[in-house]
Amino acid sequence: MTFLYEVAAAIFWLLIMSLVFFIADNAFGAQPQFERRAVVEQTPPEGFPVFEFTDNEDAADLMSKYLWHHFHYRPGNNITLFNKEYLAIADLWLNNAVDKHQQRTIQDLFREYMLTAFMDDEGYVSTHQHISHAHDLGWPFPLWTQSHNVPDKVMGRTIGWHFQSDYTRHWVGNYLRGWKRPDFSGETAAQSFALENLESLGVVDECWRLQATASSPRLTTPDNMRIRAHDAPFMQLRWRREGEINPAAPPYIEWMRESDTEFSAERRMFFYPQETALSSGFWHSHITMHRHPLWEGNIKALRLNLAPGEKDIIIEIDSFFTVYDTRHTINNPILILGSYHYFNWTRDLVFLRENINRMRTALRYQQTEMGGLEHNHIRVSWPGHDGGPGWTLLDNGEKDIHSGTAMGNNYWDLLPFGWDDFYATMQYYGATLALAAIEEAIRNHPEWDIPLGVLAMDPDMLRNHAAEVKRVSNAKFWNDANGRFYPSITKKGEKFDFGFTFLNLEAIWYDIVEDDHIQSIMSWIQGERIVEGDTATGADIYRWRFGPRATTKRNVEWYKFVWTHPEHIPWGGQVQDGGAVLGFTFYDLWARLHHVSPDDAWTRLGEILAWQREVDGSGGYRAYYGETDRGTTLQGGGTAGGLGIDFEFYESSMLPAIVTLGFLGIRATPEGLAISPMLPAACPEMTARNILYAGVPLDITACNQSIEITVKDAPLLELNLLLDNLWSSEKQERRDGAYVIGEPGVYRFTI
The missing domain is CATH 2.60.120 (Jelly Rolls)
Incomplete structure (x- = not known):
């Protein structure tokens, strides 16, 4: 009877996990239905971003429709914090992006979320999950x-x-x-x-x-x-x-x-x-x-x-x-990074003035309560966040449950990241550099009149500290034997490595990885280097086609104490054990683009689009994965499965950002809009239309020798365009290192 109860409990909690994100993302009354339409059937509205790829028109059309589909069919945007950095990447550059439930632009909603995310009296930022009988400021379980x-x-x-x-x-x-x-x-x-x-x-x-x-x-x-x-x-x-x-x-x-x-x-x-x-x-x-x-x-x-x-x-x-202490370490850096990206894309000085001291306090909490300054990495000393497994398998086959330990800390909510936590550290590193850039811009622009005072931080100090965090992290968390990072180190000094592709690729995105380690990571994920003992190697790492598996080694031992029977779920049948999340293919493409080649990233993108066409041919995601020969099923909308693609997986919207932020190299900074294209030989020219920057829609066309920007409306304030010194213009002159644009029109730059 005990065994049957445990099996039933495992099945019950697999379903509950699929509901956690879904309930949170529908907390404001949206009434979603299973969306079975194919991406290819979508038509973006006038003014919404679309792409044009020279010699690759079909790919551009599909990517444009994908962008609209995954934005438009979200069940409902809200303040739940765990996905806000992902959505900053995906959303803040979208023109005419109106939430269909609230009839407000996504930028307006994002602004509200960053300003109203609850911060307690100690400086900890709330998770903003749905109601349960857990810690109100943390994750909704364990109960x-x-x-x-x-x-x-x-x-x-x-x-x-x-x-x-x-x-x-x-x-x-x-x-x-x-x-x-x-x-x-x-x-x-x-x-x-x-x-x-x-x-x-x-x-x-x-x-x-x-x-x-x-x-x-x-x-x-x-x-x-x-x-x-x-x-x-x-x-x-x-x-x-x-x-x-x-x-x-x-x-x-x-x-x-x-x-x-x-x-x-x-x-x-x-x-x-x-x-x-x-x-x-x-x-x-x-x-x-x-x-x-x-x-x-x-x-x-x-x-x-x-x-x-x-x-x-x-x-x-x-x-x-x-x-239990179900608080998450990711919330404070997400508030900082989300606010950083929002300001950079909107130039909203009123927002910056209102939120800057909250950003500073959020980082100060990480520096002190989370041990950032003392250890040069994050140490999660909250009760139960010891990083160890939530149960031990006994000789008789029973499990000794270590309740009160093995708490989660982030998006990957079954895995007990904690104690010396690399995932939290890389976000801390990114948040530290983001605040350093904001602090420097505030000092460079006294005309903004943004508060300094006792909470202000010295940008040089922050950058020097970040450099030390990077050095310590690459020494402390690197697994020499497997050539990749450990997720964390437990309070007892234990280290678990199940081939966390998401961890290693996001670390590359944050730029916390040293060059030799980057090459090791990429050779493993691309299947060129075999890690002994891994369940998935070579081509099987991309078994799900749209991106790498979340993990490459079967994990039946390192989980929260509530997840006691992972062995009852087949390999790849659960997102966090051999499954995959569509949106995080963005990080894979980013790493390939910057550390392999634009051609390699373009080839991988083509493989993703080929998968998308096949999915569309079956009638959409649910129809495609409803077929019995797909190897796994979809998680989301109350169903359990191994792949996160639709419903509460809003991060699927990140994929098209590889065009704007990646191949076109568009980057909003505190000082202006930087552009540095990295185009593949098979697509020598790309255009992104209706990119929203500082409230102005832009069309941006780039090849490796020229950049053309069409400013469609008059800027309220002059726009600063940041280009490398290789670029020049016959009509525009640089002012303090930037091209200043104050009128609508077409602006062309060449090498």
Whole structure:
């Protein structure tokens, strides 16, 4: 029976994983339907970007339609943060890109998201995921109900009470209904608490209503409660009350360990009304238990004093439960990088003035709390982020679940990146250089009147620090034997390498990789170099055709503690184990373009477009992968699978950026628009029409000897065009190293 439950749990969580992104990306009421149209059937609207490729008209037409399809058929853009750097690459240069649900331009929405992403009092930026019973500022799982894959073994690790009369909401409710354990919900849960100076008015309007009958109303958890402090770095109380809290006497929680005989003020944590992006109608008070030195070992009792010194008030409780630290390391650098790209493409000085100190604070958090300055890499010292596997396989075939460890940190949410974390470090490196460029531009342009002051950072210091981060990272995280990077190093010093192509290619994008390491990475991913022990080698790395597998070695051991049966899913049947994400082929193309050759990148792009034509011939992605001989299925929209292409995989929109940012070499910087084309011999000239820069649509045509820019509207402020000294113009003169454009017209530059 235990084994059958574990198998069922594995299948259930495969489906849940497919829903996490989907729910988050539909948090604002969009009603998506399965989109079965073929990309080739699309017609971009007037003013939306389109491409022209000399001698390759069909490829340009398909790429233009692909760009529109993956923008237009998103289920709904919102503030969920994990994909915002990807979408900065994909979206910020799009003219006439209007979100069909909100009827606002994508730039306007992106601006709002960067300005309103929640930053807590310590400088940590929220994940902005959907509602669940996890940490409000983190990922929506693990939950307290997941501390073990067998319900009876959850008890003694974690706990929760949910005071709804009929139906506890969200994933926790699904667990409780499956367990058939009424003691954790509704009136049964309420009756199990001991009350002092409180009278229970019962479960009313889907919460537990209490009347304070005397001063300092308190409630104590049931006698049979047992949890481990290790599994409860936070407690969360969702509640409300009449009147204002006395600021001189806030509420608090006390606890008893196994050896304690009474509650004590020495074991006390105060907490406060807390509103988050996910709270609605109730405060979501996150009580930071892990910082108290006496929050340790096994805990046998909790007592809440909800109104010290007060009486005659009504208190209502929605739920009270243990919380894992599900925060993500990627949010702070995403805020910095997203804001950096937004400003560079829009020249929005009002935005920069409003957000610059948030950008500085976000980096300062990485420098200090994440150990960037101390270690010259990111060390994730949050509770449970130790980087190790979430379970150990015992000799008898059972698994010892290490609940409370192996927390995720990023997009790849089943993998326990953590402790000394290369993924977080490369983003920190990129964010550091981005802020250095912004800080330098602010000093170069006093007329902008952007705040400096105590939060400002010296750009030279940031660049020098980044150089040291690069040096340390290439020494510390490099796997000499396999010629590629480890994702992280655990607190115990363990290193796991499953051939993470996404990690190595993104590292090249961030330019944190030393030259000799780049060549090693590319020879492995291109199949020229065989890594002993890998499951996929040679051509099989591109088994899915549109891009490399996410990993090249079967992983059945290094996961979060909630993902306990990876062996039940075939190789390639799960995105994070031999599967692939379409959008990340952009990083592969980028690395080929800059470190192999434009011809190589163009050939690879042609192979991707050939796959796309075949998909279209079957009627679209869902129809194509619905056929039985494809080797795997699609994840997304509530279905599980090995490939991330449509629905919540908005990052598929990144692929066409290889034309604008890659082959055409268009790069928006704090000082202006840089262009440095890198064209293949098979396509000697490319055009991108309706590229939006500083609010002005541009047509840009380039070959290796000439660049022609058509400025379609009058710029509100002069545009700075940054070209290498090899380029010249008969009509335009350089001013302080830039060609200054102030009028509509056609501008031509030659070598």
